[in-house]
Amino acid sequence: MSLIAATAFPVAQYDCPVHDWTENFGRSTGSVSRLVHEVGSRFQACGLPLARLSVIVRTLHPQIAVTGYIWNGETGAMDEFTADHQSQSRESYQQSPVRQIFEGSPGLRRRLRDPECPRDFPILEDLDAEGITDYLILPVPFSDGRSYACSWATRDPAGFSDEQVGRIAQLMPTFSLVLEVLAIRTISRNLMDTYLGHSAGMRVLEGEIYRGVNETIEAVIWISDLRNFTRLSDEYAPPVVLGILNDHFERVVGAITRHQGEVLKFMGDSVLAIFPIASFDNPGVAADAALAAAREARRNIAAGNAERAGKGLVEIGYGIALNMGEVVYGNIGSPDRLDFTVIGPSVNQTARIEALCKTLSRKLLVSSSVAEATSEKLESLGFQVLRGVREPQEIFAVPHQQQNLHEQS
């Protein structure tokens, strides 16, 4: 049985410019939001008295399960809302017509001026109060087998006519397919942002997916990790270890991102990030940004440790190292299993500096290249031997006094 036949409303035979436009040009809008806007205004221009058109589709984002796009037929404005992964257990969803559609309903219509009209969803009272006279919600089937939803509402005293409902039903199959095309674009971008980071993700989606596609850039390199992670994961059950790790990553990544750094990867308990010089005015600004991010991360971690102390839990130790230099940024790996990352001597040196945090009992260590570039006053800890690095390197730290301020401010 085709989806057309399965919809609750018979598809009549209309010559419909909105349908033709959607089929041929709908996707060139480039986004679900613009498509919904265009379809709403084009339908209105054809005489459909639309007060509102809204579409809810999946987003495949770690914090957002679905996104809703609402076009206001009176103001022409678009509004977006998101629902997280827990939203489906909430009462507002449980009692909504959207749930009926998500669970397989072929669609439903409520003519609110009709005294016989069932008032079976709380939202119908709200719609009535807003002057909506007729409300139609239909499934938007995606090829993953799931249905998302699309609703149409009017304030016309007579509601939608049969012909208008027929035109809407006729549009739905094509509209759904175009919505899926555009939703997948958003999904791909979300996935890349989530797993590769924003700028690496953009580059991959634009086609930089070949081994050997890489470039040499100047960047401040950030490597941080947890102290005693091996012991922690030997002593605690995986869920506890995981909780500690996630909490730590959240505190660190938030700080890096807020200062325009890009997190490249998580490796066990460590974070690798860069602050590309090209994203800042000059190396000094980049170094200042990385140091500001480090300061913020330290505050965040100190706050977490204060919470832990209150619960009688052990403090989480960590180290952060900053270095500046040339790195190769791009694809590396086997031909069909790649990593988008940075490599180069500066990256390895950063890892070695990070290892010194433990030996020197410091939480933040900085290479001479960063110390020279930054406007901050740092304290030299003298020349230190880094494993695998020929010449001893001068290492800097935030002076102790300031270090305390870091954690308190």
Place this chain on the structure above:
Amino acid sequence: MRFLTSNRICMNKADHVIDWMLGEGRTTGQDFVGYGEQFCARIVDAGIPISRWFCGVRTLHPLVGATGYIWHRDTGRVSEELASWGDTQSDAFIKNPVFIAAHTGQPYRCRLGTERELEYPILVNLRAAGLTDYLALPMTFSDGTRNPLSFQTDAPGGFEEDDIAALTQIAAVMSLVVEAEARERVARQVLDTYIGRRTGQRVLSGSIQRGMKETILSVVWMSDLRGFTAMTESLPQDAVLDQLNTYFEAVANAVSGQGGEILKFMGDGVLAIFEIPAADSTREKCAAALRAAFAARAAIRKINQGRGTRDKPTINWGLALDIGEVSYGNIGSPDRLDFTVIGSAVNQAARLEALGAQIGETMVISQAVAREVDVPMRDLGTHTIKGIRLPQQAFAPIN
């Protein structure tokens, strides 16, 4: 049941095909080959006499530039042709009207047997093979990129005008179907490439929230390059990249060749697992991991025979295998995630690998793995491993 401005009768021919494409066809659950076969059969059922169909889809796969799908009425089957990046630049590719149409965005029709067929050598060949009419209808995607689509017939006299109108209608919807398919595929390929196949599939099917979904028993593989830091200091950048890529490729081939999955590259390190789905497959998976270890070692030895110069030093690597319960899932900050495994077996493998570097052993096998395999082992003694309470006995394969 769709009426558009033009000829109603001709539109009827397209209707059933389009209704299927927008309805049932969306959720066939088949791959694009199966989809193409059903699609073409429906066109023939609708009375449009196609005998050959071609559809091209560009990909983002690192080894495949584009995929071509070709259907022949005689077999009823669609065959899939992968065009590597190089091929899409080739003469055979460029001198084909279907690609020219995709390039210009203009439809192209040629009744074969007319003088126009001389424009492209391939058309002469098609006529010789019995075809009578050729129609290319480029598909324009939402980002403006275009992909090739063509229909051909062997009907005497070629396509009727209402066939052309119907195919044009069908092509408009086909183009949407192909874009949805292509974009889904790109998402899948990118995830396969950067986070691994198994993991990528989970993410696409919705496992994208932070948290560990499951605990699995696995053989854990941890390998890295020895002396990598010193090497990055002394070698030119290209040589470092070459060394890394060559080593990663050897390891990735060995691991996937034995059914393991690379979870991630970490600097010069590789973390992979061989999942043990049931307790009675422990021996089998340990054996597979060890075979992969031997395969990687053999591949690297072979590569090293051609190396040893200043710019191409030999690859010096090390590996540890351990076994244990690992938790598998999303980790990270709320909106920047990594799909990985954690667990004491992972840390222990990392420490065993470091131990191997210290005592000059390429492979270090934990006791838990060593007792599951029939390969003769040398006892490397008992070692205290940083961060792990009990001392661990370690082994190395004799050969």
